Amino acid sequence: MIDKEAYLIGTLKSGYVGDDAAVVGKTLYSMDAFFEGSHFKREWMSMAQIGRKAMLVNLSDAIAMNAHPKYALVTVCIPPDLTTSQIDELTGSMERTAAEFGCEIIGGDTIGGEKLHLSIALVSESDDPLLRSGLEPGDLLAYTGTLGKSKKALDALFRGEKIAADSRFYEPKLRGDFIYEARPLLHSGMDISDGLYCDTNKLLDMNKYGFEILKNIDDDTGFSGEEYEMLISFPEENIEAVEAVAKKTDTPLNIFAKVAENEKRFPCKSHHF
Secondary structure, eight states, X not given: OOOHHHHHHHHOOOTTBTBSSEEETTEEEEEEEEEBTTTBOGGGSOXXXXXXXXXXXXXXXXXXXTOEEEEEEXXXXXXXXXXXXXHHHHHHHHHHHHHHTTOEEEEEEEEEOSSOEEEEEEEEEOSSOOOSOOOOTTOXXXXXXXXXXXXXXXXXXXXXXXXXXXXXXXXXXXOHHHHHHHGGGOSEEEEOSSOHHHHHHHHHHHHTOEEEESSOOOHHHHSOOSOOOEEEEEOGGGHHHHHHHHHHTTOOEEEEEEEEXXXXXXXXXXXXX
């Protein structure tokens, strides 16, 4: 079946399309949606948790590209049953979360609708953006952190169970300290939002390479979406330096494959429900 998201993106003609953000000079522009029914259910999360995660998944796009977020524009679709105190909780959480990363909400739009939907546009700055392009044969592919916890939490929520307040589903871990310091050592990178399998394929597709597996990945790890850990590539000669930065910033680093001149791909399926 055709991937309609990829198809839609492919219809756009701009040369700026293809990364987590569009790079125009030293300014980066990005936008991400956080929609009820696609990314969360209101019965699963408080308004504060919804506002925080909506902002974090957007900030992740900037941080993944070695950029510093500066300004945010927020569009909110407000359902009829949302109270003013809930709105206060939602906007307060978004503002506090943005401020943690040096970012300010400067405007946006509001509409009425049946569900709570948020869409956030970010304006960020970088002197040396980390792009998805730049892979070279022989590069090592690695991911940060531990993958799979977000999917396990989502499965538990579907079963009607409670999950911990600090669950990765609620509280993605952004790796800004690692990316900002490791950038000179890296060839390419992106955040893991659609699962390690699918996002590795995106990186390979853009650069027209394949891979050789170095560490077997189980499906719970490979298919887990909404992780927002980092997927990176770097030349093998930089391995000790990259590992040193990972240790310094307390960032678990998992090398799992090597870039190769073949057409090998991981299995991929959408994680949205």
